[in-house]
Amino acid sequence: MTHRALWRRLFGRRARVGWLHLVVGGALLMPFYLLAMVVVGPLAGDGSPFASVTTQLLSFAATLPLIAAFGMLAPARPLSVAAIRSLGLLVDVRANGGPAAVRPRGDGLAEGPARTRAARLRASGWFTLHLALGGIISGATLALTPFAGLLLVLPFVPALRDSPYGVPELAGRQWLLALMPGVGILSMLALAAVSAACAELLARSAPVLLGPTPADRVAAAERRAADLAVRNRLARELHDSVGHALSAVTLQAGAARRVLDSGRASDVEFVREALTAIEETTRRTVGELDAVLGVLRRGEDEAAGIAGPSLETLDDLLARSGVQVALSGDGDLAKVPDQVSREAYRIVQEGLSNALRHAGAAPVTLRLSVLDEELEIVMENPLPPEAPAVRPGGGRGLRGVAERSILLGGRTEAGPHHGKWRVVARLPLTGGRLPAARGPGDENAHREDHRDGNGR
Missing domain, CATH: 3.30.565.10 (Histidine kinase-like ATPase, C-terminal domain)
Known part of the structure; x- marks a missing residue:
């Protein structure tokens, strides 16, 4: 792997979007974490949970079952899918090493809430993984970023070594002080590498855990079938009403033209009747056409409400x-x-x-x-x-x-x-x-x- 490719893996757009997605997961983790600390702190005998690393780790462990339980709720899957799509976490890296391309809408993720138990379990697994990794990366980012900054400037600012944030033991060890900026840089590189790996894990597991289940595919097929039935019905309505009107108008217009060509003044009344019939036929057909097109404009769900003509109006059709x-x-x-x-x-x-x-x-x-x-x-x-x-x-x-x-x-x-x-x-x-x-x-x-x- 070239240096440019390694840099893109650690700090490119995909890595930055992945880190942002993990930070969102860390933010979503906080309410569960604070709730767990309220319970774990007194049980551990620690009045201040932030003062004990052990209490914090126990609180984090107790947070995971709470997250998993929340992930079993139906809205958890669309929430996760919306976050992935809005941030563009799912990207396809081309085989030839070209630039990454954001996936289209058809990214293999399920639509709508999880309805079956299997779908909820999978969504809960991804939601828990997202928030757990997000909490780790968010905490590491908050801790390592100022620490790495301190190490970078420590050799050049003696006052920092004697401050509460400094390391007094390094005062007489110049070779160790010279290594501190490198340690700071390596720590940030390690954070970037871990963040990129976690984001890659989330991106690869999303289609597996948030993809459609067999029940989702059946429901989608039923929706497509219903949509096709609506379209076919609208097509039949348009074909029958407009096709009949055009046939009738063509015949009546042709008859009127032939009468006019004959030059007989006595047939003017016939032409008038033909033109009247053409006018009424087109007016009625335009009304039916407007009704069908109105359904298309408002939405196909209203197609079932098309009343349309019936045998009660058959006499008018025949006339x-x-x-x-x-x-x-x-x-x-x-x-x-x-x-x-x-x-x-x-x-x-x-x-x-x-x-x-x-x-x-x-x-x-x-x-x-x-x-x-x-x-x-x-x-x-x-x-x-x-x-x-x-x-x-x-x-x-x-x-x-x-x-x-x-x-x-x-x-x-x-x-x-x-x-x-x-x-x-x-x-x-x-x-x-x-x-x-x-x-x-x-x-x-x-x-x-x-x-x-x-x-x-």
Whole structure:
């Protein structure tokens, strides 16, 4: 090891940050130490604990169980992790000997309080180690720093040798006096070496003792899954509402343009109705878009509170869909639970969007049947005379319909049926039952059921 590398190890940024972290540990140790002295001092028969080194050592030993007990509390782990991250104790030294680089946020440390017994034991071990080493280094720093300073100037200030802080026995021994500055320097180097070693021990043990336990990893995976579910739901809401609106607006605008191109004055009323429908559709869609984006701005935790449209507002959707819809049904839609009703609305909306996109203004038949245990949705529209152009990457509409059904424990079917395109969705009225496990073959068949060659 070169002199420069040794100097960096003892006095570089990593060493300085490590020493500061240890001093913080020594400061946190003091309340426990003072509490232990109050008990140990009278038991040891020493009225003044600071006058006896033995009493101080006993008090320090009695402090460790108190620290370990405090470390078992849940907040001890986030307190330790916050101290490490704020001071930047964890650094990665590059293999090529380059400068140290502060670790990013993903430093292998656990997030949040320790919940399990194993996590608390590990956090308590690191907290005790931090405060114990911090107390030793802090005490050594307070004692050795003025002592080393005294040794450095002792040969040059005779008055210090006769003072209460001096060493009168050295008065006639000049060779010993000449060695005192070297002893002072060596003592500070020894303190720096011990401090760097303690800081390195803390840095290496932190990911082991403060890292996530298996329970923490499971909890993190559940949070990521919940976050992904929220994102998927918001994506479906945006796709269904905006996609349907754009399809309807495109169809109505195209029809109005063709009427204007024909030059027939008698069709002005049709153009007015088309423009009115475009205005109302875009206004309604902007409201839905603002609601979803508002959830993103406020936080994903509020996504569960999105009410959204339901079957109660289905008549308005059909009236402004841009196609002629023949609605029929069996049973009382009022019996459909709110969650199922909202998803059913989105499924119908996506079906209408597909019909507009692929079949133009062809009429659509819609049947809603409330059975004993499920809601059945059947939508049919004529197949287009020519296969529409495939969109890059395929469509996501039927995939979203399938996802909505699966989340409720239902199932969907989509494909040509007697010369028409047919979409069937069956949603359990209980809502929220998980689907049965699928084998590899079933999963492939599921994908084929909900995506055709036209990119629907």
